[in-house]
Amino acid sequence: MPDAGIRPNAQCRRGMRDVGIRPNAQCRRGMRDAGEELRFEFGCGMRGFDEGFRVRTSHRLHMTDVSIPPFSQWVTGADRSRSGDPLWSVQAYRFSLYAVDCHTFDRRANAELRKAAALDQLTRAVGSISANIAEGYSRSSIADRTRFYGYALGSTREAIAWYDSLKIELGDRVEDRLAILIQIRRLLLTTLRNARPEGTVVAMRDSLRKTENSDP
Secondary structure: OHHHOOOOOHHHHHHHHHOOOOOOOOOHHHHHHHHHHHHHHHOOOEEEEOOEEEEOOOOOOOOOOOOOOOHHHHHHOOOHHHHOOHHHHOHHHHHHHHHHHHHHHHHHHOHHHHHOOOHHHHHHHHHHHHHHHHHHHOOOOHHHHHHHHHHHHHHHHHHHHHHHOOHHHHOOHHHHHHHHHHHHHHHHHHHHHHHOOHHHHHHHOOOOOOOOOOOO
16 A cells, blocks of 8 residues: 555554455556545545545544535435425425435444444334335325324334434434434324324323423
8 A cells, every 4th residue: 555655544544444445556546536435434634646645644533524414404405306206295204314314424424333233223213214104105095104104103213212322422413313303203293193083192102191391
């Protein structure tokens, strides 16, 4: 690697191994690709010279400087493949896709999260929310639609539990992710309440008494 003009320090070498970069020492294009991926994944400062890229001494292995936009901006920037579907009108679905994008960003930007034992379970739970809402929306009968929305609610609660277990890896960012899931939970509970008989909803609760912070 020194032959290619790269001078990584110990942190950067670890970062390159984490993303599996094995650039060809004789391929300048490979050096450029490696530099772009390192800049995206780890926030490494890069500058070019004739034989490749030299890595500066500033590194941020845990988080990049790039952040995912807030929900209001994210919605307006949605591509046609999403916003063109009538399903896009379902607010819980829009929030659930945003939750997926937030989780994807965290996985790319946070090296500690990628090592967490709970990552696989969290990924499945977060992805299951939007998948079940989409499946339920496509069903013609109220019973089928309600059943899949119930699955989505269960996945939402599961994701909340997994995020609670990842506070060390994600830090303060956990609260932002939980806020999205709580909003999805409220929307799904309201939808299920409107679709089910009152007796069924009451039977699902542990207690008939609402607290000040209870969801509908």
